[in-house]
Amino acid sequence: MTGLTTFLPFLRGTLLGLKLGVRQRHVLPDSHRIVEASLARAHVQCFSLRACRASKASDASTVCVESSGRSLEWLASKTPIRSYASSADAMNATVSSSKQSQVLKELEKVLGSPLDTQPQAPPPNPLVVVISGPSGVGKDAVIKRLQEIRNEIHFVVTATTRPKRPGEVEGVDYYFMSKPEFLDLIARNELIEHALVYGDYKGVPKKQVRECMSTGQDVLLRLDIQGAATVRKLFGQEAVFIFLVAESEVALVERLVERKTESIDKLLVRVATAREEVKHINEFDYVVVNADGQLERTVSHLCSIIDAEKARVQQRHAQF
Incomplete structure (x- = not known):
């Protein structure tokens, strides 16, 4: 046989x-x-x-x-x-x-109905993707590279009340607004999440997320652990939560030291905070290791996750 x-x-x-x-x-x-x-x-x-x-x-x-x-x-x-x-x-x-056409007609005749030309898989729902992880793990570099190769994904821009710094662009780096404008968004429940940071407000407006999703566009949010928890309360299991980690705690600390931007005291605070953040890893759907010098591999892993989510039979359906 x-x-x-x-x-x-x-x-x-x-x-x-x-x-x-x-x-x-x-x-x-x-x-x-x-x-x-x-x-x-x-x-x-x-x-x-x-x-x-x-x-x-x-x-x-x-x-x-x-x-x-x-x-x-x-x-x-x-x-x-x-x-x-x-x-x-x-x-x-x-x-x-011509022969192929004849065969198709014969098949339709036997079946008693025309062969359907519509796609057999429905179009995937737009995704809300949350990327989080401890400070120093390289979230900004990963997201920037992801945007370059998957420009159909909209990176959600944070709104802030702090003044614009030299070189920053409105709508690219932040949405800059006054405190009264920001407080009005809070009062109208038009922020996905917000926080008061060093005297200035920061938050994620619902409007840009809603507009992107209405056109079928995926949205990507970079949030800390608290922000991810807030989004989880809002969307539940309908959003995709990805946690970035370094290959080890030692590797993470070495990256922070290489920055040469913080004192020992601040470094201790960051490491202690990172230890607490990693404890929340089980609250996420996926964990991706962003090893030093392996940016392309990390981004490829993220793309695979997004593609797999798009191919799910039971689609996630995030909505406000």
């Missing part, structure tokens, strides 16, 4: 390609008899099989199938194939479009 299964593609290709006269394909020598028997059962008596040459690279040999002109015409009249090409690894056949 194994040999017959192996040679069904060979036999089919041979019969369909008779217009070219001679076909050849690498096969195992001890299976020649299977091909001969199959051709005999198909009442093709005018064919001969012969081993043309042995292959030095393997135990395979090349089998040539030859036919007379009369049998060639008879079998060619029984197939819609116009041309045929075979090799040791693959075979391709081109079926005439």
